[in-house]
Amino acid sequence: xxxxxxxxxxxxxxxxxxxxxxxxxxxxxxxxxxxxxxxxxxxxxxxxxxxxxxxxxxxxxxxxxxxxxxxxxxxxxxxxxxxxxxxxxxxxxxxxxx
Numbered sequence: 861x862x863x864x865x866x867x868x869x870x871x872x873x874x875x876x877x878x879x880x881x882x883x884x885x886x887x888x889x890x891x892x893x894x895x896x897x898x899x900x901x902x903x904x905x906x907x908x909x910x911x912x913x914x915x916x917x918x919x920x921x922x923x924x925x926x927x928x929x930x931x932x933x934x935x936x937x938x939x940x941x942x943x944x945x946x947x948x949x950x951x952x953x954x955x956x957x958x
Contacts (some may be wrong), residue, residue, distance in 0.1 A: 870904050872911045873940070874922045885912060885943055890955035893918045895942045896925060903931060912936040912943070 871888040873880050879889045890901045893913070903909055909926060911919040911933055919935040926933035936943070944950055 866887050870907055870909050871936075872903070872909050872922070873892055873913070874887070874902050874911055874918050875913050877954075879914060881952060881954055883944065884940060886949040886951045889910065896922055900929065900931075908932045908934060911934055913939050915939040915941050 862901040871885050873884050873888040874893040874896065875884075875890075876892055877890070880888075884890070887900065903926075907933055911922045911926065912935075913919040913922075916935060916937060916939050921938060923933045930935060932941050938945075940950075
């Protein structure tokens, strides 16, 4: 995902708010896993969505749901744990709303 992110890929963080606030991929859009069905309108049309959580379990669930809904979605292997371990760009704080 790092190469795709460098090119402006849409990253969806599906963790809980406290997890997201503690550290997330820079620029990631936050929608907790349970809120995805009612917030589908926040996803981009015609662009892939890279779904991330802490280690991969929730992102796999979200990816399966999104694919069934016709979204080109990919689960990020290793999640934010692996992303941070690779010293990739992270930020902290609350999600901003549009």
